[in-house]
Amino acid sequence: MLRILKFSTNRSLAPQEGMKALEAAQDAAKAAAKVPGVKSCTLYLGSGALVFAAESDGYTAADKALADPGVQATFGRLGAEFGYAVSGDEFLLDPQQIYPFIQR
Numbered sequence: 001m002l003r004i005l006k007f008s009t010n011r012s013l014a015p016q017e018g019m020k021a022l023e024a025a026q027d028a029a030k031a032a033a034k035v036p037g038v039k040s041c042t043l044y045l046g047s048g049a050l051v052f053a054a055e056s057d058g059y060t061a062a063d064k065a066l067a068d069p070g071v072q073a074t075f076g077r078l079g080a081e082f083g084y085a086v087s088g089d090e091f092l093l094d095p096q097q098i099y100p101f102i103q104r
Contacts, residue, residue: 001058006088007050007078021082025050028074035068037061049087050078062091 025043032041041054078084
């Protein structure tokens, strides 16, 4: 399963502050990738947003990531220091995961 999280801020960040926010986002991606069941978490820069794409074993791994103290701390820093909040959240499933539910 692939989960795509988009974080946006309504603040205007100074260049130095923007670099610190980017470093914090990289730390957040690393923290998420360490959670059991999460295969990878990659940070991308979208137009005015930070975009995280995480591949995991399923919803259980996604729930574990949300409960992980390291993930909470690093993503919390993005909100507390730089004003970032979730502006998009999508789950994309592998076709093999939905075949059993498709009527033939």
